[in-house]
C-alpha cells in the first residue's frame with residue numbers, strides 16, 4: 001500500500017494540505033459508515049438534524065430537479081405504527097427460520113449480526129429518536145431511486161460525521177398507502193425509503209466489503225485489473241482507520 005496520499009505524485013500534482021485534511025475526514029467516514037440499527041434514546045438536537053439534512057440535499061438529482069422530499073418523524077404514535085408494520089414484515093421474513101431458529105446462529109458472523117440487528121430494530125423502531133422518510137415523485141425519473149439515493153448516502157455520511165448512525169430500513173413499508181395517508185403524503189409521491197437514525201449503541205467500526213479486484217474490471221466485463229489484484233483484500237481501510245490496523 002502506498003504511504004503517500006493517492007494522487008500525490010509529480011504527474012498529477014500534489015493536492016493542497018487543506019484538501020488532504022478534509023479528505024482524511026471524508027475517507028474516514030466512507031470507511032466507517034455502516035448500517036447501524038441500535039440506538040440510544042437521546043433525542044437528536046435540531047441543529048444536528050438540520051446539518052444532516054442540509055448536507056443530504058447537496059446530492060445530485062436528475063436535471064437538478066431536487067424533487068425529493070424528506071419527512072422527519074418523531075411522533076411516538078407514528079413511529080409505533082411503523083414498528084407494527086416492521087414487525088409484521090420481520091415475522092413474515094423470519095418464518096423461514098421458524099422450524100429451526102438455530103439456523104440463524106449458524107449463519108456467517110456478519111450475516112448473523114446483521115440479521116440480529118434487523119430483528120432488534122423491528123422490535124424497537126418506535127424508540128429510534130427520529131425516522132426520516134425519503135419521498136420522490138412517482139415515475140418522474142428514468143432511473144427509479146437514482147435521484148434519491150445519492151441524498152440518502154450523503155445523509156448517512158453527514159450523520160456519521162456528527163456521531164449519528166442509521167440505516168435504510170424498509171420493513172415498515174408493508175402498507176405504503178396507509179403510511180402515506182397518515183402523513184399527508186400526496187398521491188404523486190412515493191416513499192423511496194425509511195431511515196431510522198439516532199446516536200448508536202452499536203460499536204462503530206470498519207465497513208467490510210468484497211475486494212475491489214472481485215468487482216471492478218478493466219475495459220471489459222470479467223477482465224482483471226492488475227493494480228487492484230496487488231492490493232490487500234481488505235482494501236486501504238487501514239490508512240483511514242489506523243486503530244483498526
Ligand SMILES: Cc1cc2nc3c(=O)[nH]c(=O)nc-3n(C[C@H](O)[C@H](O)[C@H](O)COP(=O)(O)O)c2cc1C
Nearest residue numbers: 033034035036037114118167168169170171207208
Ligand atoms: C436499496 C437498499 C435497501 C435496503 N433495505 C434495507 C432494509 O429494508 N432493511 C435493513 O435492515 N437494511 C436495509 N438496507 C441496508 C443494507 O442491508 C446494508 O447497508 C448492507 O447490509 C450493508 O451493511 P453494512 O454497511 O453494515 O456492511 C438497504 C440498503 C440499500 C442500499
